[in-house]
Amino acid sequence: xxxxxxxxxxxxxxxxxxxxxxxxxxxxxxxxxxxxxxxxxxxxxxxxxxxxxxxxxxxxxxxxxxxxxxxxxxxxxxxxxxxxxxxxxxxxxxxxxxxxxxxxxxxxxxxxxxxxxxxxxxxxxxxxxxxxxxxxxxxxxxxxxxxxxxxxxxxxxxxxxxxxxxxxxxxxxxxxxxxxxxxxxxxxxxxxxxxxxxxxxxxxxxxxxxxxxxxxxxxxxxxxxxxxxxxxxxxxxxxxxxxxxxxxxxxxxxxxxxxxxxxxxxxxxxxxxxxxxxxxxxxxxxxxxxxxxxxxxxxxxxxxxxxxxxxxxxxxxxxxxxxxxxxxxxxxxxxxxxxxxxxxxxxxxxxxxxxxxxxxxxxxxxxxxxxxxxxxxxxxx
Amino acid sequence: xxxxxxxxxxxxxxxxxxxxxxxxxxxxxxxxxxxxxxxxxxxxxxxxxxxxxxxxxxxxxxxxxxxxxxxxxxxxxxxxxxxxxxxxxxxxxxxxxxxxxxxxxxxxxxxxxxxxxxxxxxxxxxxxxxxxxxxxxxxxxxxxxxxxxxxxxxxxxxxxxxxxxxxxxxxxxxxxxxxxxxxxxxxxxxxxxxxxxxxxxxxxxxxxxxxxxxxxxxxxxxxxxxxxxxxxxxxxxxxxxxxxxxxxxxxxxxxxxxxxxxxxxxxxxxxxxxxxxxxxxxxxxxxxxxxxxxxxxxxxxxxxxxxxxxxxxxxxxxxxxxxxxxxxxxxxxxxxxxxxxxxxxxxxxxxxxxxxxxxxxxxxxxxxxxxxxxxxxxxxxxxxxxxxxxxxxxxxxxxxxxxxxxxxxxxxxxxxxxxxxxxxxxxxxxxxxxxxxxxxxxxxxxxxxxxxxxxxxxxxxxxxxxxxxxxxxxxxxxxxxxxxxxxxxxxxxxxxxxxxxxxxxxxxxxxxxxxxxxxxxxxxxxxx
Numbered sequence: 056x057x058x059x060x061x062x063x064x065x066x067x068x069x070x071x072x073x074x075x076x077x078x079x080x081x082x083x084x085x086x087x088x089x090x091x092x093x094x095x096x097x098x099x100x101x102x103x104x105x106x107x108x109x110x111x112x113x114x115x116x117x118x119x120x121x122x123x124x125x126x127x128x129x130x131x132x133x134x135x136x137x138x139x140x141x142x143x144x145x146x147x148x149x150x151x152x153x154x155x156x157x158x159x160x161x162x163x164x165x166x167x168x169x170x171x172x173x174x175x176x177x178x179x180x181x182x183x184x185x186x187x188x189x190x191x192x193x194x195x196x197x198x199x200x201x202x203x204x205x206x207x208x209x210x211x212x213x214x215x216x217x218x219x220x221x222x223x224x225x226x227x228x229x230x231x232x233x234x235x236x237x238x239x240x241x242x243x244x245x246x247x248x249x250x251x252x253x254x255x256x257x258x259x260x261x262x263x264x265x266x267x268x269x270x271x272x273x274x275x276x277x278x279x280x281x282x283x284x285x286x287x288x289x290x291x292x293x294x295x296x297x298x299x300x301x302x303x304x305x306x307x308x309x310x311x312x313x314x315x316x317x318x319x320x321x322x323x324x325x326x327x328x329x330x331x332x333x334x335x336x337x338x339x340x341x342x343x344x345x346x347x348x349x350x351x352x353x354x355x356x357x358x359x360x361x362x363x364x365x366x367x368x369x370x371x372x373x374x375x376x377x378x379x380x381x382x383x384x385x386x387x388x389x390x391x392x393x394x395x396x397x398x399x400x401x402x403x404x405x406x407x408x409x410x411x412x413x414x415x416x417x418x419x420x421x422x423x424x425x426x427x428x429x430x431x432x433x434x435x436x
Numbered sequence: 437x438x439x440x441x442x443x444x445x446x447x448x449x450x451x452x453x454x455x456x457x458x459x460x461x462x463x464x465x466x467x468x469x470x471x472x473x474x475x476x477x478x479x480x481x482x483x484x485x486x487x488x489x490x491x492x493x494x495x496x497x498x499x500x501x502x503x504x505x506x507x508x509x510x511x512x513x514x515x516x517x518x519x520x521x522x523x524x525x526x527x528x529x530x531x532x533x534x535x536x537x538x539x540x541x542x543x544x545x546x547x548x549x550x551x552x553x554x555x556x557x558x559x560x561x562x563x564x565x566x567x568x569x570x571x572x573x574x575x576x577x578x579x580x581x582x583x584x585x586x587x588x589x590x591x592x593x594x595x596x597x598x599x600x601x602x603x604x605x606x607x608x609x610x611x612x613x614x615x616x617x618x619x620x621x622x623x624x625x626x627x628x629x630x631x632x633x634x635x636x637x638x639x640x641x642x643x644x645x646x647x648x649x650x651x652x653x654x655x656x657x658x659x660x661x662x663x664x665x666x667x668x669x670x671x672x673x674x675x676x677x678x679x680x681x682x683x684x685x686x687x688x689x690x691x692x693x694x695x696x697x698x699x700x701x702x703x704x705x706x707x708x709x710x711x712x713x714x715x716x717x718x719x720x721x722x723x724x725x726x727x728x729x730x731x732x733x734x735x736x737x738x739x740x741x742x743x744x745x746x747x748x749x750x751x752x753x754x755x756x757x758x759x760x761x762x763x764x765x766x767x768x769x770x771x772x773x774x775x776x777x778x779x780x781x782x783x784x785x786x787x788x789x790x791x792x793x794x795x796x797x798x799x800x801x802x803x804x805x806x807x808x809x810x811x812x813x814x815x816x817x818x819x820x821x822x823x824x825x826x827x828x829x830x831x832x833x834x835x836x837x838x839x840x841x842x843x844x845x846x847x848x849x850x851x852x853x854x855x856x857x858x859x860x861x862x863x864x865x866x867x868x869x870x871x872x873x874x875x876x877x878x879x880x881x882x883x884x885x886x887x888x889x890x891x892x893x894x895x896x897x898x899x900x901x902x903x904x905x906x907x908x909x910x911x912x913x914x915x916x917x918x919x920x921x922x923x924x925x926x927x928x929x930x931x932x933x934x935x936x937x938x939x940x941x942x943x944x945x946x947x948x949x950x951x952x953x954x955x956x957x958x959x960x961x962x963x964x
Contacts, residue, residue, distance in 0.1 A: 080897050081881035083817055090813075098814045105804035113797060116775045120793070125715065125782040132780035135717035144772045145765060152761045155811070160754060162813040167750045182590075207893060209499040217498065219895045237747075242586040243680055245745055245820060249886045254816045256746045258681055259585060260674020263747035276895075280745075280820040280888045282579045284586060285506045288891030356506055358573020359592050388590050 084249050087271045087296070091252035093162045101155060108151075166252075169264040172234035176225070180237075180244030180257040180279065181390055183286040183347065187225045190236070194309045197395060198223050199343065200289050204351075207289075219276040224293035226309075228302035229269045237263040241388065245281035248294055254280055269296040284388070285359075286347050316397070323399045323422040330406065330419045337407025340400045345408075348388065353412035360388070364412040373418060376405055377428045393429065398422035453954050461556070464548035466533045467952060471851070472555050473530030474844075478920065480522030480562065481837075485913045487515035492909035495902050500893055508892035509577035510569060516580030520698070521605045522562055524832065527840045528701040529554075529612045532640050534851065536616060538945040538952065539634045541625025541961045546618040554611035561604035568597040579890060581691070584672035584683040588664040599662045606651040613647035616640055625944070627963035631722065634943050638725050639704030642732045646693045646700070649736075653690040657683065681746050688739035696735045698832060700728055702799075702839030703770055706792050708943070709846055710774050713789035714781030715940035720773040727766035727773075734763050744815045753812050760810035764803065771800055786938070787861040791842035794869055795835060802830030805880065820890075823883025829876045841868075841919065848926050849933030853951030856926040860918055867915035874908030 085095045123129045177188040188195035198221045205211040207218075214220075227233045237246055239257040246265075247254040255265040269275075279290035297305060328336075342351060348360040355362035363369050368376050380401055383391035392401065402422045409416040453459055453468065463469060490511045494502050503511070533551065537544055545551045569575035573592035576582065587595060620641050624633070633641075660671040660683070670676020672683045703724075711718045718724065740748060740756040748756075774796055783789075805827040809815050818824060849855050878901040883889075887898045894902065933950040944963070948956045 080885050081901070083814075083884045084886070094813045094817055097811055098808065098817070101808050101811055101814065105807060109800065109804060112771060112775060112800070116778060116793075116796065119775070119778040119781070120783060123714075123778065123781050123783050125784040129780070129782045131714065131716040131782040133717075134719075134780075135777075136720050136722070140776070141720055141723050141769070145769055148765050148768045152764065156758060156761060159757065159811045159813055163753060163757070164750065166813055166816070167753070207500055209501065213498060213896060215896070217896050218893060242590050243583055247820075247888070249817060252813070252817055254745050254819060256681075258674075258746065261679070261681070261747070277886070278888050278891070282509070282583070282586065282890045284590060285509065285577075287509075288505065288888075288893050356504075356573075358571070358594070359506060386589055 086250040086252055087269050087273065087275065088251050088267050089270070090162065090166055090267070091250060093158075093165070094252040097159055097162060100158070104151060104155065108148075169234050169266045171232060172266055173231040174228065175234045175236060176227070177236045177238070178225075178246050178257065179240055180246065180283070180290075181240035182242065182284050182388060183279070183290040185221075185225075185244075185246070185290070185292060186240075189306070189309075192306060192310065194306060194313060196223050196309075198225060198293065200291055202289075204342070204346075216276065218289065219278070219291045219293065221291055221293045224274065224295045226295045226297060226302060226305050227267075227269065228299040229272050229296045231299060231302075232266055232268045235265045235267075237265065240390065242283045243281050244279050244283045244290070246277075246292055247280040248275050248277035248292055250275040250277075251294075256281055272296050272298055272301075285356075289347075320397055323397065324426045325423060326399075327421055328399070328402070330410075333403045333406040333419060333421075334410065336400060336403030337405070338411075340396060340404040341407055344392065344396070345404065353408075353414075363408050364414060366414075369408045369414055370416060373405075373409075373420065373424075374428065376409070377401070377420075377425060378432075380405060381425070381429060382432075398425045401425045462552065464544070464552050465954060466537050466545045466548070466551065467851075467954065469545075469551050469555050470530045470532075470534030473526045473533060476555070476558060477523050477527035477530060477840075478923070480518050480526065482916065482920070483566070484515050484518035484523055485916060487511045487518065488909060489913050491515065492906040494892055495894070496906040497903065498894055498896055498899050503892070505892045506574065506577055509579075509890070510575045512890050513576045513579050513582075514565065514569060517565060517576070517602075518562070519832070520580065520694070521602070521609075522558075524698045524836050524840070525605075525609060526558060528640070528643070528698070528836075529609075531636075531701065531705070531840070531843050531847075532612070532616055535847065535945060536619055536637055536640060537623070538948065538956055539637050539943055540620065540623060540628055541944050541957045541963065542619060542623035543955060543958050543960075545615050546623055547615045550611050551615055554608045554615065557604050558608050561601045561608065564597050564604070565601035568594040568601075571597075581684075581687060582658075582661065583687070584661060584664065584680050587661050588672060591665065595665055596662065599658045602658045603655060606655045609647050610651045613644035613651075616644040617648075620644075625957070625960040625963050631725070632963060634704075635707035635718065635721070635724055636701065636704035639700045639707075639728050642728050643697050643700045646697050646732055646735065650690040650693040650697075653686060654694075657686045657690065660686075681743070684743050684746060685740065688742045689736075691742065692739040693732075693735040695828070695831070696731060698836045699799075700732065702795070702836050703728060705839045705843045705846075706774060706795055707770075709788050709792040709842055710777050710796075712846075712938050712940045712942070713786060713792075714778045714783050716777060716781035718773070719776035719779075720769070723769055724773055727769045730766045731763060734759060734766070738763060741810060741812075741815070744812050745819050757810055757812040761807065764807050764810075767803055771796060771803075782940075786845075787856070787858070787865055788842045788846035788938075790865050791838050791845065794865075795838045795842065798830055798834030798838065798872075802827055802835055805830065818883065820888055821883035822879040822887045822889055825889050826876050826879035826883055829879070833876065834872055838868075844919075844923070846938075847945075848923070849937040850945060850948075850950050850952055852926050852930075853933055853949075854926050854928075854930035855933050855937075856922050857930065860922045860925065864915060864918040864922060867918065868912060871908050871911035871915055875905055875912050876908070878905050878908075 083095055083098050085092055175190040179186040184197050184199045186197050201220045201222045202218050206213045237255050237257040239259040244257040251267040253265050253267050255263050275294045277292040349355050349363050353363040381393035383389050399422045402420045402425050405420045409418050571594055573594055576598040578587040663669040664671050670678040672678045672680045707718055738760045741760040809818050882898045882901045887894055935950050936946040
């Protein structure tokens with residue numbers, strides 16, 4: 056082995072050794088599924104092949120740069136082609152590629168086989184949250200970033216899982232084949248959990264499939280991977296894998312909780328809340344769901360998201376305001392919040408908007424009014 | 437016909453350049469237009485670089501510090517557009533304008549008036565694009581790839597300006613490409629047969645065909661975005677029978693050849709510079725031509741490797757994986773040929789050669805990560821992370837941009853008649869080389885560790901590398917001011933350059949005086 060070769064090896068070998076460490080800050084994760092392990096192996100194999108080719112090619116080049124210098128009195132040779140050499144260095148890379156393509160093809164076929172799943176979860180992206188629906192189990196919920204705004208604004212110390220934490224993580228069982236159906240309500244999002252080696256786009260109007268079978272219980276964190284507008288960076292994916300028994304318990308709890316919520320919702324129709332209560336609920340809801348676009352100041356982003364302060368909708372006819380909140384405005388970024396928020400929350404946030412930032416309608420909206428509006432539209436249909 | 441052309445050319449011989457602003461506005465001279473393109477591209481390089489600095493400043497630490505996420509998205513979008521359409525492509529067109537006629541022994545480009553137009557519409561395109569940043573709602577914020585429906589239903593009203601600007605850039609590129617093809621096909625000096633063409637001319641000829649093939653596709657894509665947004669069509673809206681993924685197919689059918697448009701002329705430049713400073717003929721000239729052609733052809737059948745996560749059928753994923761892997765074969769041939777050219781040469785290390793060597797090593801690194809990205813299962817992990825950002829900046833900055841720097845240093849003495857300042861140039865090279873790697877190499881790490889691209893804020897485990905990346909970014913950006921100094925100093929004066937500036941150089945451009953007279957090869961040279 057020549058000198059230049061040795062030098063390069065001294066640089067590469069420790070680098071390689073440190074690369075093979077699991078779950079590092081600078082290499083791909085091995086993850087917790089068989090597929091993610093295969094993907095990691097593919098990644099390391101192709102990486103090593105590239106390193107070896109690089110060492111060989113650059114060794115030859117640096118050898119020439121060192122030994123065939125004009126300042127050393129090197130006289131240029133006259134050769135400028137060799138069919139034999141050229142065929143060899145076309146053929147060898149080709150063979151390497153074929154060798155590489157075989158395991159890659161195998162893994163890919165496994166990754167695309169979504170058949171025979173034990174559980175199906177529909178994942179719907181929207182600006183900027185995920186919605187999970189356990190198909191056939193009547194359980195569904197939204198999962199939203201839970202990092203406090205003050206941490207993002209550097210007013211508070213950032214905690215360990217800054218930007219990678221949500222209010223309600225997706226819960227799945229370990230050792231079961233879980234199939235995901237992915238779609239979107241607005242722009243394209245991409246659902247990514249590095250530890251599962253699952254990244255699939257959520258396309259509006261279409262359904263994509265992916266699957267995973269997690270080997271270890273734990274909490275796994277990822278993010279939306281496709282630019283989806285202003286808060287693309289604030290749309291984490293958190294998945295909690297529990298043992299199948301734990302998962303069944305969780306699912307039963309979730310079903311109960313949902314039934315309770317429905318009861319509470321029905322009860323809220325008849326309730327009359329004070330303005331203060333509604334304003335307090337409304338402010339909380341506004342900051343969590345509305346402020347990303349319309350801004351905490353209610354001023355919006357001129358030319359992008361309309362202001363709430365002085366808005367004709369917010370200060371105009373109540374019914375139109377309820378309509379846009381419940382049904383959204385098709386063709387714009389304004390989502391339908393009817394299914395995302397409770398009646399009390401909708402009543403609260405409308406009350407809050409109509410009495411904040413100088414908007415002064417003095418109107419107090421009760422949950423019953425929202426229900427009445429929803430019933431009325433249903434009748435019309 | 438030929439005699440009248442010669443007479444006309446002869447009658448032009450006696451006057452030099454007209455003076456004043458009219459010289460530049462109305463010029464049909466390939467050298468003037470080449471200079472305009474190059475200066476414009478330098479200006480855009482600095483503008484796009486300033487935007488990159490904003491991005492890197494925001495990403496220096498976790499948390500939101502300087503800009504809001506909406507403006508951050510505008511910066512990533514316009515940075516990409518400005519660098520691709522404003523810096524790299526016009527730089528290559530400028531080099532083509534200056535060098536192709538001089539390399540093939542032609543008096544000018546074949547279509548000089550169109551040449552004037554193809555340059556002068558560009559500043560308007562970029563004025564429109566950049567002006568939108570200052571309007572209510574801001575500029576485009578949907579990424580330079582402008583995926584629908586983010587760029588249609590969910591974009592702001594200034595999208596029309598983006599569409600119009602891209603249309604103008606496309607028209608400019610197409611006109612430039614037509615000019616290159618017509619010039620090379622019709623105006624080669626007697627005896628300049630196809631297989632004697634300098635490689636820079638060859639690579640540009642192939643690039644020009646790519647441009648003509650795909651710029652209309654881009655025009656179609658932006659037009660559909662325009663009508664979807666403003667005229668109620670539903671090309672990319674499922675609710676009306678369209679498909680948002682179809683946008684990506686159309687965009688990348690343009691986009692993938694586009695990335696080769698930005699690298700093939702670079703191959704030509706490196707294939708010119710390496711033999712000069714190795715004082716040895718280019719190894720495998722013919723295989724270089726064939727490799728370039730096969731890369732160009734393959735570039736039309738690999739587009740969906742940008743879209744592996746969109747939910748393609750398995751057969752599609754396999755096809756695009758194999759086709760993409762295949763590209764590494766002709767690309768490898770090129771690298772092997774350059775190394776073989778240096779092998780047993782008589783090598784010296786002038787600045788153009790330094791940039792060329794840096795290109796070979798660093799572009800190859802970018803090629804390796806490209807090969808890794810071709811492996812579909814692994815791409816599911818790499819896709820839309822900083823690993824991809826690292827990959828395309830290695831091929832575009834240390835690839836395309838370094839080749840442009842190499843070309844500038846190589847031909848500046850011919851253009852200006854003066855040698856550049858060696859000290860400044862050395863500083864520029866070494867500072868660029870170190871800082872560009874501090875800037876882009878750690879991006880591989882954060883990408884593999886899971887940091888998505890196009891995010892204005894990130895989780896804490898990415899903080900250390902991002903700080904390092906930002907420092908590298910500032911250093912690389914500031915180092916480019918040295919290049920500006922080198923260029924202006926060289927234009928202003930310096931050691932007079934000989935006609936044949938580099939002793940190992942070959943080609944017709946070295947037969948004319950330094951600085952190259954306003955009109956060259958009014959009488960075609962004889963090539964044997």
